[in-house]
Amino acid sequence: xxxxxxxxxxxxxxxxxxxxxxxxxxxxxxxxxxxxxxxxxxxxxxxxxxxxxxxxxxxxxxxxxxxxxxxxxxxxxxxxxxxxxxxxxxxxxxxxxxxxxxxxxxxxxxxxxxxxxxxxxxxxxxxxxxxxxxxxxxxxxxxxxxxxxxxxxxxxxxxxxxxxxxxxxxxxxxxxxxxxxxxxxxxxxxxxxxxxxxxxxxxxxxxxxxxxxxxxxxxxxxxxxxxxxxxxxxxxxxxxxxxxxxxxxxxxxxxxxxxxxxxxx
Amino acid sequence: xxxxxxxxxxxxxxxxxxxxxxxxxxxxxxxxxxxxxxxxxxxxxxxxxxxxxxxxxxxxxxxxxxxxxxxxxxxxxxxxxxxxxxxxxxxxxxxxxxxxxxxxxxxxxxxxxxxxxxxxxxxxxxxxxxxxxxxxxxxxxxxxxxxxxxxxxxxxxxxxxxxxxxxxxxxxxxxxxxxxxxxxxxxxxxxxxxxxxxxxxxxxxxxxxxxxxxxxxxxxxxxxxxxxxxxxxxxxxxxxxxxxxxxxxxxxxxxxxxxxxxxxxxxxxxxxxxxxxxxxxxxxxxx
Numbered sequence: 001x002x003x004x005x006x007x008x009x010x011x012x013x014x015x016x017x018x019x020x021x022x023x024x025x026x027x028x029x030x031x032x033x034x035x036x037x038x039x040x041x042x043x044x045x046x047x048x049x050x051x052x053x054x055x056x057x058x059x060x061x062x063x064x065x066x067x068x069x070x071x072x073x074x075x076x077x078x079x080x081x082x083x084x085x086x087x088x089x090x091x092x093x094x095x096x097x098x099x100x101x102x103x104x105x106x107x108x109x110x111x112x113x114x115x116x117x118x119x120x121x122x123x124x125x126x127x128x129x130x131x132x133x134x135x136x137x138x139x140x141x142x143x144x145x146x147x148x149x150x151x152x153x154x155x156x157x158x159x160x161x162x163x164x165x166x167x168x169x170x171x172x173x174x175x176x177x178x179x180x181x182x183x184x185x186x187x188x189x190x191x192x193x194x195x196x197x198x199x200x201x202x203x204x205x206x207x208x209x210x211x212x213x214x215x216x217x218x219x220x221x222x223x224x225x226x227x228x229x230x231x232x233x234x235x236x237x238x239x240x241x242x243x244x245x246x247x248x249x250x251x252x253x254x255x256x257x258x259x260x261x262x263x264x265x
Numbered sequence: 266x267x268x269x270x271x272x273x274x275x276x277x278x279x280x281x282x283x284x285x286x287x288x289x290x291x292x293x294x295x296x297x298x299x300x301x302x303x304x305x306x307x308x309x310x311x312x313x314x315x316x317x318x319x320x321x322x323x324x325x326x327x328x329x330x331x332x333x334x335x336x337x338x339x340x341x342x343x344x345x346x347x348x349x350x351x352x353x354x355x356x357x358x359x360x361x362x363x364x365x366x367x368x369x370x371x372x373x374x375x376x377x378x379x380x381x382x383x384x385x386x387x388x389x390x391x392x393x394x395x396x397x398x399x400x401x402x403x404x405x406x407x408x409x410x411x412x413x414x415x416x417x418x419x420x421x422x423x424x425x426x427x428x429x430x431x432x433x434x435x436x437x438x439x440x441x442x443x444x445x446x447x448x449x450x451x452x453x454x455x456x457x458x459x460x461x462x463x464x465x466x467x468x469x470x471x472x473x474x475x476x477x478x479x480x481x482x483x484x485x486x487x488x489x490x491x492x493x494x495x496x497x498x499x500x501x502x503x504x505x506x507x508x509x510x511x512x513x514x515x516x517x518x519x520x521x522x523x524x525x526x527x528x529x530x531x532x533x534x535x536x537x538x539x540x541x542x543x544x545x546x547x548x549x550x551x552x
Contacts, residue, residue: 004381005337005385006335006337006380006381006383006385006386006389007337007338009380009381010336010337010338010366010369010380011369013378014368014369014372014374017374018372018374032381032416033414033415033416033417034414034415034416034417034452035413035414036412036413036414036415036448036451036452036482037413037450037451037479037481037482037483038481038482039413039414039481039482041414043481044413044414044482045414047413047414047482047484048374048376048378048413051376052374052375052376055375055376056375059375088371088372088373089368089372089373089374089375090370090371090372090373091373092303092331092333092341092343092344092367092373093303093306093307093331094303094331094375095303095304095307096307097375131308131310131311132307132308132309132310133309133310134309135309202310202311202314
């Protein structure tokens, strides 16, 4: 054993216990160890190999609770196992594992009749991000009064605000997680949903917005001027009138999603 | 924020399942809490709010599971930086992790993994502890872990290796009596030999918890009350080290807080039997 460096040992041990490897003893590592209790050598290595899968599955289950709820135990565990086998964890924090799970669900497309799984998982990852994010400072609603109509204005949103859109009603689905269903999600999910997620006073809020409102918020987030964002939105949605624009701006200031305002004379 | 003026003796692990209970600021009979570092390092959400709420009234220890002090690849700079930030924020009275590795940087297994007790491992640990203590600006404690396999032909026993680590790095030991007992059964040695071998001045904290008997081996699950054999070992150990904080860990099938507290008070009773009564008044009024 003294001949073997720690680095080499750790490489061999990882190979023998990583989920991508079938749980059979690598002869090299097996010769080096003595199993505990009355375990066999493969049995002792499997204690560790099984533990890895269990912990990573639990981490995915905590983050992607609604995916688990929609799919049921058997399918969720199967997706998790596949993800774990193909995506080793490179994070030190177990709860940060699973960033690519939504993309993998998209690629796997396991159920043609449930095409929303990738977006639902993406929403859950976003929610987790927001849960752990520090609330940002917001501009005061009073600053709206002092804006000049002639100025070129850009709104910069805070870091604890995210926009989300999907062709499926993932928020409606997510709200129902934990309720009982008979294999079919108990809601009409086949319509689009656009959302603003934000943190205020340490709480997360989710607000559904119209396509036009989403378009304006997205344009502003992408650094468009206020005038540019409104022009594009009104062109695309002619019914989006002055009152609805005023309501949107009321909401933007009321929710505290604006971190600062850039004004060019 | 309270800083203990004397050793806070009996504590319990801070777990999310107890947040609603503790948020109401009940009078509890444990003197300190231990928080899992990783649960708070990457969060500005409710967990950190809860930790700060607890810290306002009680001493807190930070106990990590991902330092990977035995990693031949070295320690992760991002991990150390985040831990340092949390330490500066919480001002814990103890910072600890496990004497183990957790996987490779590109493939973290998120487990407390065994390794052979060799001179090469000792050298790696010395370098890593030095870096950790320098970066964190303080002494750390390292806990003996439960293992389900061992490596014959290594130059040190587990306890000899632990002593070497502590003596050559300046860290202290977090003696987990449950893990010690689990290993004694899994690897067929007398647990008292281990307990008696550790110099008292190297022990900075004690952990107690419950294992699961899997039939072919004992498994460290922290899912049960402390077993009588472990209480006996604890009694034997605590007789020699009066000034060491003791913690009950319960991580799976977690009971209501009063049941956890009850388990902690058993430890206090054993402590009392050797050293006189522990002050079990809530530190919200006594510190």
